[in-house]
Amino acid sequence: MNDELLELLKGWIYSPQVVVLDTETTGLDDQAEVIEISVMDMRGKVLFDQLVRPLNPVPDEATDIHGITNDSLASKPNFPDVYLALRRVISGKTVVAYNASFDNRLLMQTCAAYGLPMIEADWQCAMDAYSRYRKEPDAKRGGYRRQSLAKAAKQMGIEVYGAHRAVADCFTTVEVIGSVYSKLLAKLS
Template identity: 40%
Template sequence: MKPLGAAAKAKMAARRTCPKCGKVRKQVVRGKECTVCRAKAYEEQRRREARTCWGCREVFERRLPAAHHRCGECRSKQLAELREKAAAWVEEVTVCAGDGCMVKLVTKTEARAFQKSQGKGRSWWYRAEHWARRCPSCTEAEERRQAEQRAEYERREQERREAERQEAEERQRWAAAALVDPDVVVLDTETTGLHAEARIIEIAVLSSRGEVLLDTLLDPGEPVPGDAADIHGITSDLVAGAPTFSSIAVRLTELLDHKRVLIYNKWFDVARLGHELTLHYLDRAARDAAEETARTGTAPDDVREQALALAGKQAAAWLDAMTFEDVMIPYSDWVGDYSEYHGSNRWQPLDGGHRAAEDCRAVLSCLRAMGRAHADDYAAAAIGADAMSEGTD
């Protein structure tokens, strides 16, 4: 084997040299010190800790007693605290624990003798098994109090279970009634994303019986992001040439006016409707501002702010005139997949394929599953109501 050169030997020695003590060790030194220096530092720390008071943390020249690790002053304080605790314990166990009761249960001499038998230096003591905590009258009163607490707890638990049962039945009846209500429609949208500026690119409205009232793509006037298209499959090419939201706004208003609009996670879809309505009314406000400028020959400085504020008010008024109801929370509560982390039932995904009309049909499927127990009752009532209306006609 060819002998190592001086440079290689120097590198190997440098790797085995301790940065702290400067000595060359047999093994490679990893870190800021070798194992010998580390062991010395550990022993020094142990010796220093043996000379450190556990009370005041002052370091002395000599080792402190291993029994308590305290200096004279701190040991005196510790013993004084132990005596105070011991005296307080004796006062506590010799008198009845009932509120305001001063009946003596055992003598202080007996309590001190039992206390000493538990061992020296202890800061807490057991109670003798044959000692009563309360006198007979206080024991009886405590048993009555605990019995009343148990009865109150059971009553509240029964009321809670009954309230949950009623809420569950109300959810089921709500779903069953919605399926036969002619004033119920289901709405769903597909968008360019989940952000606050996302645009609607597909919207569908179905009746409670599954009839398609509206199902159309919408041209958002901007490209559809690839990550959104990967979810619902709607690309920019598909929405090219589709109607705009403004062109279907009147038809949408006619379908939703005086109806109960059911939406799965209504907060998202209602927010998207509000954004589209704001843009719709903003175009109208901009046209009005342009006509005013052409008529007067002057343009106010805050014309855009005024137009945006007016459009927002008009969009909010449109939404306030509608009745939106959420399906996701009732359905998730009906499924009952409780999360300890969130302290509520987990939101259930809607298995509709991420297309507006199919998602509406999935919502109707959720309603059928929820209202199955009462479906026959409400269906019979709906048939009876139709028969009465036909007879009146």
């Protein structure tokens, strides 16, 4: 199991076709939209970082989490205005996200809200990889317990700055991946 995980992380770290993506959203439900999206390479170079004005206002409970207000989005482009630039950055790539099913679903919902096709990419989940590394049993769901990005960072001794903002969460994801890879390599020697 650790050999497979080591190979997966090595592929993420060393392939130029891998990008890390994170979003902030108006919520969690099937009407929620992306309001911030960031993409970076595995070396921490930011390739895309954009606030996006949604169709509907950001609820207070979402703002309480990420701090993004309706006022801060009022003059930002809407999703169709940034879609082509985002597509150039992630189309055909391996997109690694911490809780990839969420980011993938929210990007798909946002594309659908504007009648745009979902951007084709190979989505892979850093949260699942981290859960396989930690190997903490999940009595409720079976398999391994999922850890939040903040918890994973803390467990790996990584300082988190600007949590719940897309670019900061991309950086933290890159750091967690690199730290797990280093620890797995160290176990081999």
